[in-house]
Amino acid sequence: QDKYAQGFGLGSVNPDLASERQTASFSVERLTTVLDGGAEHTRVRRAVVEAIERDPVFSRENQYFQTQNERYEAAVRKAVHLQKKMHEMGWREDGPEFIYIYRALAGDVAFLLHRVFMRSISVLGSDEQVAKWIPLATKHQLIGSYAQTELGHGTYLQGLETTAVFDTTTQEFILNTPKISAMKWWPGDMGRSATHTVVFAQLYVHGKCYGVHPFIVQIRSLRDHSLCPGITAGDIGPKMNFEHIDNGYLMLQNVRIPRENMLNKFCEVQPDGTYVRRGSQKINYFTMTTLRVSLLSDEVILPLMKACTIAIRYSAVRRQSKLNPGEEEAKILDYQTQQEKLLPQLAAAYAFHFINNYLHKLFDRGYKEIQERNFSSLPELHASSSGFKAMLSQYCTAGVEICLRACGGHGYSLLSGLPSLYTKILASCIYEGENTILLLQTARFLIKCFAAASAGQPVPQSVTYLAAVKPGKCPAKNKLDFLNPDIYVEAYQHTAIRLLSSTAAKLQDLIQSGVKKHEAWNQCTVQLVQAAKAHCHYITVKNFVETVEKLENKAGIQKIMKHLCDLYALHGIFSNAGLFLHDGYISGAQMDMITASYLDLLGVIRKDAVPLVDAFDFTDKSLNSALGSYDGNVYQRLYEWAQKSPTNQQISPAYEKYLRPLLHNKLSKL
């Protein structure tokens, strides 16, 4: 039972937490394998986690006490050691273990951009380029980075200001960051580690600009790591998290690279300066698109699952105040307000796990089509990856913050693990495309599909519902009707269509009244963002319902998942009541029924709350939380961990310098 309690000499499980596990309505182990996608996956995952956590080089024990410099050094050590470990364990990059390694390391490892460097060469490089660079990179004989973002430009790539001018006489590109805002800024692994990087720059040949292209540029010597001629580079300094990563800056001053260093699978500058384009440029988007989806699990959904695990276990151990006079103090998880904070986050974590599976299937299918040179699904894939990345990262960030705050003062201690989960996941709202811009890209796709569907033209499968415009009212008569998935899925669909169609109409009206098209678009963007979110929300609810239908009801799994699905759906309506009430589809009386059913569900799921987070199967080391450990011995652990803080390891110079002169008493005691 206390299989995770190790390393802190705290063996026995807190009885308050133990009792939560005795009454589970389902098999935790069974649910874990459902989440993993089968028992074999669970076995592999546990084996990887165990091997990593047993290795002291990968320890995160002192993480909360380290400076930025120490975190960086540890991350490099881990990255280098990982190669050895993989070899030792027989793990291969295309093996089943690989996907679990990063998860097991909890992200605290360097050279992730090295992988992006390799991926861009694999996707955008010619056969010769792949043959030259990939073996070097694989053997880590160079360390690569990926230099896209600039001080002055992020998501809007067309605006990048770095230039690459082709010099026919020397057959070289001359790279420059011609002004301060053109400086590359943010690329990971670049501030102190990388020897090479892929630089995105505006290509100029014979004075003509051909737009942004990728170039391989060496930035540091392989012999002594000194900066190459024309290169200025360094670390951009402290951030809210990612202390272990050397996000860097890079200035280029007349840096010359050979013609062969432009990645030229899809376009090439020939020796005489002729610019040749081959195949579709759209495939470039696909790399970014897949990246957005591939990060959801580790960077967005897992952190929410961890935060739920920590906060829910803590809430079953923390007792505070009395529910009834004369009784002992109550577990805070028994307060309705605490349930209302945490349990919707738990339901969302499950909903997002399942929508992530859906997205991966969608992308696997799309990838096959693309390999067969069928690019027709690209717009849908781009819109889906943008919308869901934005929606999930935004929701999960808010969810982690709710979990943090629900743990009161102790949640605010770094030792709870929650602050670092929060400060890290927050970045996911910004990187790989700022969320608002992504949602507007989804909205643009939806507006197009809505027009097509209204005109009876075919649209991608995920948006066929847009043709089904029907006013109507919700037919529910009592609060139990709202536990019928048909009822709430229909409500979400109706609302998604209403928001999109009313915004499309506003856009049309503005344009017809003489407002310029781009200005009209800008005037609709607040509502377009709402519409894009409503679409993603609808798909997520629908997918959860379909997932639950497909589950066999062995070991009580389907039943508890149905409860979570209902909770996720009703919480969404309760929290966005205005959207559903607006046109009367849901009446005020029905909203009262929804509220009643929603609050009832909190009580139902509360009973299984601890088993539901246990099923995520995080080890104590992976949570790295004094509040969230399996055994629930939170106060002992807070105290033991605090002892290790550097603030207790030395007498502060402040005493000798400032306090002693002040406290100039002869007496020791007043």
Add this chain to the structure above:
Amino acid sequence: QDKYAQGFGLGSVNPDLASERQTASFSVERLTTVLDGGAEHTRVRRAVVEAIERDPVFSRENQYFQTQNERYEAAVRKAVHLQKKMHEMGWREDGPEFIYIYRALAGDVAFLLHRVFMRSISVLGSDEQVAKWIPLATKHQLIGSYAQTELGHGTYLQGLETTAVFDTTTQEFILNTPKISAMKWWPGDMGRSATHTVVFAQLYVHGKCYGVHPFIVQIRSLRDHSLCPGITAGDIGPKMNFEHIDNGYLMLQNVRIPRENMLNKFCEVQPDGTYVRRGSQKINYFTMTTLRVSLLSDEVILPLMKACTIAIRYSAVRRQSKLNPGEEEAKILDYQTQQEKLLPQLAAAYAFHFINNYLHKLFDRGYKEIQERNFSSLPELHASSSGFKAMLSQYCTAGVEICLRACGGHGYSLLSGLPSLYTKILASCIYEGENTILLLQTARFLIKCFAAASAGQPVPQSVTYLAAVKPGKCPAKNKLDFLNPDIYVEAYQHTAIRLLSSTAAKLQDLIQSGVKKHEAWNQCTVQLVQAAKAHCHYITVKNFVETVEKLENKAGIQKIMKHLCDLYALHGIFSNAGLFLHDGYISGAQMDMITASYLDLLGVIRKDAVPLVDAFDFTDKSLNSALGSYDGNVYQRLYEWAQKSPTNQQISPAYEKYLRPLLHNKLSKL
């Protein structure tokens, strides 16, 4: 014009920012004095800020690069130096300068709990106790702390587990923290600095418990700062912010203190063990109540104002993508979605500044009554301080986060100043009473008043509106009607009453159906929290309207404040649409009008956005932000500041240890 640009050699104002200031519809200087409460206050404030900022001891220049130990040492240095400075400048604790000192130091100073220590002795101590301890504390011959919170108990003070047993034979109290959860945990200045502290403990005399009482306990020697016998104390380790404060833990093992060390103005243990109570215990609450209100300005509202200043100035300098094809890239502040993020926060900052003035007046009046032994306003004051502390801290925390995210990647850099504003303000949702619990206390007051008002009994002035239950519909006919304050104030009032009355009815129904009173209360708490927030929201809108009415329209002040008031009110309805639509008081068609007016207002206020933050009158040093400086030279400053990072001051040992062995090339260049 560039009066704030100093210390970074960046003299000239960015033209994009300069142009924003040329078109202001009002006088910035005039608005500043309105916010300060008069030109004389502005003069004093600026003098204090200038004196503090000119003094190098108070510099925060390296704050973002320092470790927890370095931050603590700096805070102690500043606290000690402050005494000298005050003497030098002739600033007195009861002088007009005093309230600005903490603001000028931006909070980065130690020994704030020393002040709470002094305040508790002043309020709860007898004349003899005041005469003994206050002079020592004033001269800093001891350093005091305030030990209330325990590892196992925070807001629920009745549950504290520390004990103080009176020993008649020695005339001493024997203090113990009998179990790990009883350990004092969190008190500021206690981990490393304090020599004394006020300990809250359950008083036992002759085996009988008399509840929680305050005791003065010495914890460290005045001669060598070593821990006193029976004392275990230290620092609780890293937190999300407050690195400069040594939040500490304290264990007491049979610590004996003389009978005279129990603070005994209101209750006393006599030599024979007789327990005597004098006067009202309620006054104890008043200290906590006033503390909650007094922290709003510096800890809650100012951080939001700073975040708005940083994000809005940056958004007027940052250009990204194109609003219209063929034009230059647009300022991001010209995008509707960016306006919708930032301008409601700006309006809220003004709304909260004015509600803070309202609360201070309410408390000044209450304080006078209490001095005249009239305690009748205590319940209203307690409910107001609880509700507004919770509402403002929650809103401002969310607002700062929105500002941070609205600055994209650069907002995520510590150098933007936004992460530390966020991580610090977040704590205000927890300390001095956890927000949900506070809102439920407000709700309890409102439920009582609602019952009284319904029964025709008198209620405090701020809740007389509860008697005005009328169903009805909002009379607005077009979007301009919603710029009429009567219309929206009425809507807020209606909604506040509806939420309270429907929850009161639910509570009544549950009790009548046989549910136990406390359990029924628990089942209503989600809705009670909603009702309490709606009440505070209503009062804030109403107060903003009344404030605007009182402003003379000199220099365009009233006009721009009216716009902000409208924006604050309509944003609140737009964001909580469900509450207003629920019973049909606002129809769907009216909600469309509100949305239209709300979006129109964004465009109106956008024109004055930069002057509106300039009026907050923060110096560059007080913002300490590479993005928010007055001159708008954001990229230069980010680059200059990054150079100073410790990550650029040394070659990481990671190179020699891990990278060089890996990059074992003989060649320097590939």
